[in-house]
Amino acid sequence: MPDSISLNKYVAETGICSRREADRWIEAGRLAINGTIAVKGNRVEEGDRVTLDGQPIGRRPPPVYLAFHKPAGVTSTTDPKDPDNLIDFINYPERIFPVGRLDKASTGLLLLTNDGDIVNEVLRVENNHEKEYIVTVDQPVTDRFVRKMAGGLPILGTRTNPCEVERIGPRAFRIVLTQGLNRQIRRMCELLGYRVLTLKRIRIMHIELGDLPVGQYREMGSFLDPA
Structure with a gap:
């Protein structure tokens, strides 16, 4: 079928998600072609x-780029079956999706867009985009803790990259990561015998959370434009 296109590519080219997210939607039975639930490998004519x-x-809508201050208890998913999904919480008039994730218990900066082309550029590990967090824990932050966190720790079958860690209070620290391992900060702390009490992301690349109120969003230009 020379005039057809794979379903995941078609969906991604509308700008509402990445191909990977489109594949997840297909697996979840959320996509249909001419009224028939789609399966992996379907093509669009x-x-x-x-x-x-x-x-x-269908037609690619105008691009939307949002910086959102995620509250605790909101899930970083577009799945309507999750009663705490962030799409229902934000109630934005256009279809959007998150770029990356924040744990349900975590707060802070989350980026949302309808531009599927920008996702890989933001999330690609080799681009070394920084993400900055403020974390409080259940014990005093010691010099040893800071040194171990900064030097890299073995989690999830790999070792975390060396990173910037600074104590900013008796039980609080600031950390800057360029990785995005699942629950990375929480796992690192647990390995050292600490439990995370609060975790707040305050920056992604050049984009800062600033004084954006909890539960609110601000519209902005492309995530890749420092201006």
Whole structure:
């Protein structure tokens, strides 16, 4: 079918998500072609009607870039089956999705967009984009703790990269990561016998949370534009 296109590429080119996210939507049965639930490997031809959760998708909308202050208790997912999903919480008039994640218990800066092309550029590990966090723990932050956290620790079958760590209070520290391992900071702390009480992301690349109120968002230009 020379005039067809793979479903995941078609969805990504509408700008609502990445190909990887489109694959997850296919596996979850959220995408349909001409009223038939899609499966992996489906292709889209000219004139086909593609829907997500019953709503048609197609022409790329104007790009949307949001900086959002995620509260604790909101899940970084677009899945409507999750009652705490962030899409229902934000209630933005356009379809958007998160770039990366924050644990449900964590707070702070989360980026959202409808531009699927920008996701890999922001998340690609080799780009070494910085993410900065303020963390409080259940014990005093010692020199040994700071040294161990900064030097790298073995978690999830690998070793974390050396990173910047600074004590900013008796039981609080600031940490700057260029990795995005699952629950990385919490796992690192647990390995050293500490329990995270609060975790707040305050910066991604050049984008700062600033004084954005909890639960609110601000619209901005492309995430890759320092201006």
